[in-house]
Amino acid sequence: MLGLRFAATWVINLKERLPDMYAYDHYDHAIVNARVDEFRDQVKRRIAGEISEEEFRPMRLQNGLYLQLHAYMLRVAIPYGTLSSTQMRKLAHIARVYDKGYGHFTTRQNIQYNWPKLVETPDLLDELASVEMHAIQTSGNCIRNVTTDQFAGATPEEVDDPRPYAELIRQWSTFHPEFAHLPRKFKIAVTGASKDRAAIRWHDIGLILKTDKEGQLGFEIVVGGGMGRTPVIGKTIRDFLPKADLLSYLESILRVYNAWGDRKNKYRARIKITLDDIGEAEFTRLVEEEWERARQTPLDAPAVEEARIRAMFTSPPLEVLNDTVAEDFATDNADFKSWLNNAVADHKVPGHGIVTISLKPHGGIPGDASAEQMEIVADLAERYSSSEIRVSHEQNLILPHVARHDLPTIWEALKAADLATANVGLLTDIIACPGLDYCALANARSIPIAQELGKHFDDLARLNDIGELKIKISGCINSCGHHHAGHIGILGVDRKGEELYQIMLGGSGAEDASRAELLGRGFPADEIVGAVQTVIDLYLDHRADREETFLQAVRRLGTSPFKEALYGTG
Amino acid sequence: MERVNLTGKRSETYRAWDGIDAEAISNSPSFTYEQAASIDLQTIEHACRIGLDLPASIAFEDVQALIQRIGAHRIGLINLIFETFTDGRGFTSAVRLRRDAAFTGELRATGPLAPDQALYLLRSGFDTAMVTREGRRQAFIDALSRYSAFYQTAADGAVPVSQLRQAGHADRKAS
Numbered sequence: 001m002l003g004l005r006f007a008a009t010w011v012i013n014l015k016e017r018l019p020d021m022y023a024y025d026h027y028d029h030a031i032v033n034a035r036v037d038e039f040r041d042q043v044k045r046r047i048a049g050e051i052s053e054e055e056f057r058p059m060r061l062q063n064g065l066y067l068q069l070h071a072y073m074l075r076v077a078i079p080y081g082t083l084s085s086t087q088m089r090k091l092a093h094i095a096r097v098y099d100k101g102y103g104h105f106t107t108r109q110n111i112q113y114n115w116p117k118l119v120e121t122p123d124l125l126d127e128l129a130s131v132e133m134h135a136i137q138t139s140g141n142c143i144r145n146v147t148t149d150q151f152a153g154a155t156p157e158e159v160d161d162p163r164p165y166a167e168l169i170r171q172w173s174t175f176h177p178e179f180a181h182l183p184r185k186f187k188i189a190v191t192g193a194s195k196d197r198a199a200i201r202w203h204d205i206g207l208i209l210k211t212d213k214e215g216q217l218g219f220e221i222v223v224g225g226g227m228g229r230t231p232v233i234g235k236t237i238r239d240f241l242p243k244a245d246l247l248s249y250l251e252s253i254l255r256v257y258n259a260w261g262d263r264k265n266k267y268r269a270r271i272k273i274t275l276d277d278i279g280e281a282e283f284t285r286l287v288e289e290e291w292e293r294a295r296q297t298p299l300d301a302p303a304v305e306e307a308r309i310r311a312m313f314t315s316p317p318l319e320v321l322n323d324t325v326a327e328d329f330a331t332d333n334a335d336f337k338s339w340l341n342n343a344v345a346d347h348k349v350p351g352h353g354i355v356t357i358s359l360k361p362h363g364g365i366p367g368d369a370s371a372e373q374m375e376i377v378a379d380l381a382e383r384y385s386s387s388e389i390r391v392s393h394e395q396n397l398i399l400p401h402v403a404r405h406d407l408p409t410i411w412e413a414l415k416a417a418d419l420a421t422a423n424v425g426l427l428t429d430i431i432a433c434p435g436l437d438y439c440a441l442a443n444a445r446s447i448p449i450a451q452e453l454g455k456h457f458d459d460l461a462r463l464n465d466i467g468e469l470k471i472k473i474s475g476c477i478n479s480c481g482h483h484h485a486g487h488i489g490i491l492g493v494d495r496k497g498e499e500l501y502q503i504m505l506g507g508s509g510a511e512d513a514s515r516a517e518l519l520g521r522g523f524p525a526d527e528i529v530g531a532v533q534t535v536i537d538l539y540l541d542h543r544a545d546r547e548e549t550f551l552q553a554v555r556r557l558g559t560s561p562f563k564e565a566l567y568g569t570g
Numbered sequence: 571m572e573r574v575n576l577t578g579k580r581s582e583t584y585r586a587w588d589g590i591d592a593e594a595i596s597n598s599p600s601f602t603y604e605q606a607a608s609i610d611l612q613t614i615e616h617a618c619r620i621g622l623d624l625p626a627s628i629a630f631e632d633v634q635a636l637i638q639r640i641g642a643h644r645i646g647l648i649n650l651i652f653e654t655f656t657d658g659r660g661f662t663s664a665v666r667l668r669r670d671a672a673f674t675g676e677l678r679a680t681g682p683l684a685p686d687q688a689l690y691l692l693r694s695g696f697d698t699a700m701v702t703r704e705g706r707r708q709a710f711i712d713a714l715s716r717y718s719a720f721y722q723t724a725a726d727g728a729v730p731v732s733q734l735r736q737a738g739h740a741d742r743k744a745s
Contacts, residue, residue: 034717042686055684058656104625141656171721171731177693179663191667220641259630298723305732527709530642 018084018387020153020401022167022309024132031174032129035136039063040122041506047119062142062180064135065121069440074098074113074121075138077145080152080166080190081391084380087190088389090131092374098124103374105359105367107431107482109147109260109391110138111498114438116333130534141182142252147189149197150392151515153315154400156348159209160194160217164310165246166190172247172300179254183261184269186254189224190219199393201225201234202485205253210240218242223253223283224275225513227479232272233513237284245291247300251320252291254373258282259533292389300386316386316401321351335422336411342422347400353407355385355399356392357414358421358429362454364448366432367395369469376417380563384410394431394470396424424462426452427471427536431482434500435475442475443491444499449473449528455531466536469550472507487551488530488535489516501528503535505562506554517559520567531566538565571680572709574699576692578727581676584647593594593619600647603628619646619675626650626660626681630670633663638673645675649700664695666723682690685709689717695725723731 024032030494039059046056060066064075076091083091091111095103098120099113106112117126138145145565146169151159151512169188173179177185189198192209200206206222219241225234241249253271260278262268268277274285326344330337346355357377362364369377377397381389384406390398402410414420423429430453435446457463472486476493483489489504500522507516523531538548538561543553554562575581584600594613600621614620622645624633637645648667650660660679667673679691680700688710690700699710719731 025735027734030719031717031731032722038686051684055655059684059686141658174721175689175717176722177690178661179658180687180690181656181661183658243579255662255665258658263627263657263659298667299732299734300730302736304736308735359713373677 008045013564014146019081019314020312020386020388021084022079022163023107024313028132029129029170030304032132032134032136034062035175035436036122036125036129036133037123042124055301058181060171061140062201063125064138065116065118066139066369066426067440068114068438068509069436070438071115071436072118074112074116074124074135075106075110076133076135077138078109078133078391079112079170080146080148080163081114081150081393082163083388083391084131085382085387087131087133088374088378088381090127090133092371092378094124095371095374102368102370104365104434105369105391105395105397107367107393107395107433107480108145108399109150110145110392112434114343114383114434129442138561141184141186142180143176143182143186143188146170146173147187147198147203149191149193149395150390150396150398151197151345151354152192152235152390153313154347154354155193156346157194159211160192161310162190162192162207162209163205163313164306165209165243167309168247168301168306169250172250175228176254179258181264182258183274184271185267186257186271188250194511194522196509196511197392198510199482199513199514202227202482202509203234205250206234207246208440212240216242219246221249221253224272226270226272227482227484228270229477229479230270230272231479231484231515232276232513234272234274235280237280243297243306244303246534248297249287249291249296252287252294254289255294256286260286268369271499279322316354316388318347318401318403320349321403321405323351323405326407329408333408335415336408338464339411339420339422342426342464343424344402344404347402349401351404351453353404355402355410356424357397357419358424359396359419360423360429360450360454361418362392362423362458363451364418364454366430373417373419376413376419379409380413394429396429398545402409407511417438418560422460423463425459425468425470427466427469428456428463430471430550431475437482439475439480441478442492443477443494444475444486444501445525446473446475446481449490449501449525450493453532456533465546466540467546467549470509471532482509483507485513486501486516487554490530490532491522493522493524499525500515501525501531503528503531503566505535505559506551506552519559519563535562536566572652572701572704572707574688574701574707575686575697576699576710576714577697579676579697581678581698582621582646584649586623598646600649603636611640614644618644620644621647621649623649623651626652626657626663626679628659628663630663630666632660633667634671634680637673641671642671642675645673647676647678648673649678649680650696652679652683653682655682655687661690661694664691664740665725668695685713688713693720693722693724693726693728 190207222234385399474481504516587599
């Protein structure tokens, strides 16, 4: 039975292997298939009462299965945000068969299904395994899905492609025997670009690819970032680590954290608190001391393994193009022009672009995509983007390798599927957690607030005038909606049964990472949109010129004028 | 309590020392941390191997100090007692006992452990598990063969897939 399954997946693999993605070999298949079998057995034992819910909980969580308000929720990993068309079609199929016809792309390059039945989840995982996907370690107190820049390997502005390192980390962290029971969840992100699209400094470990004076490749190591109820921006504990030492250094950080992290109080259990408790200098000393030993032990992935993985991430063979098809089309079509300027970023190969597909239609649920929309994106990727799709932490989809002359056709298809809202990076490109509509932890709803903001600011000319603006909404202090990193952060709180929304300003998840500052008391749900409007009006009235972004203006003006406008006090 | 042998190596039985018989200790006693830190080592018969019953939460440096005090050659068993099955500190202690203290005796995990942790225990360096809930020995043993491939180099000596891939590559080149 197992042998047959391997054979079947191999056939698919060889036939559909893409030039720019990691392809499983039989070892990867064996590991993921064994996990499906193990989980099937765990579900069987749970249903038979052989294991208690207390025992089952960490087992199911480490396989991405949550028990939410209304039903189970399964979080599926999209490792470093990379998907093939085949994989996207499978996600659509799963949405149809196991959910209610849609999926929710999350802020950590995962997709969540909100309605799977417990008994069906092993079959669902089996389907994922058939396209080289899984839900391993998407939850629980372990190393989670590693994330990266959604433009990786396509953007002209990176030192090196971060995806081979992300795949190395994926393999190293999968079922790491020592780190399966950490004090708390652990998130790693890596980027190779000067512009940070991966919120590097908000992760437990952030890795920034760089070169040293001799031109040697390596990483800046940032540790201890995190949101939650204690937002902290990560600190650089090593300015340069040669790339060959990556895994031994990660192992050293994890080992120190596993030994020293607080296990009594879950709110003090993240590495950001450990680092604060021990002190940055002492923490760094402990890591470096441990690393002196760890680097002497056999490597989990020697250089040849890195080279093997890297060889799979060869950019698709794109021809340099020099045409004006898209520009010509834009001269007669204002809507297309608006989308072209907003959603298409430069590609490293001239004549090509990186297309961001907004999953934020005004009035829609941020990050949600229907099965039909997923299939349309899969088809477009197959035809126009080397069968490759990316998922961003800002809950959008990306076609990374598109010839510019195909942009009009792609735009027409996206528009027909309600996927061409030209609001990428603008006010209505909102990050929102599932909130009280789904989540058992939430204090307030997030989605309806995002929907109301979308409806209120449903004017692209106005949005473009306001310019770059990131609103991030969380339904509780756990901060899944990244409100601490929002240019405008909105936090839902519960006050004696009433949902109130606090506003904070000046956060950033980018290379200029900063923590948003709370303005004051919360607003009821029916007043929050008006409050945001007040903040925007003040910005428009006081910006130095049209070039000064909202974030720059907040940093220049401080929060006092905004407090004055909202509360009548500075 | 049920003992599960993960490695198949010989597993000795040690008896918790009652704290009274300090005249001549000769029958494979096991000591708590406090006992081991304070007992007069002269009272333990020279050829007698001893066990240590330590909380899994103990700092590795404290275990290392005990080992140095007693002498690694005299310690036959280090038993790390897990209060909960999700306390991962014992796994790091196991790795460091094998690597940094070069401990080659029996390493045991005791507590409310689940069969699904059997491979993590083995691969972190444990030889045996003393499991609170009985009737699960076979489930532990079965779990050991659940996976046939691993990404990491670990204490059980299984060859990681990165090396197997290279070996496979070399084989293909040779043929």
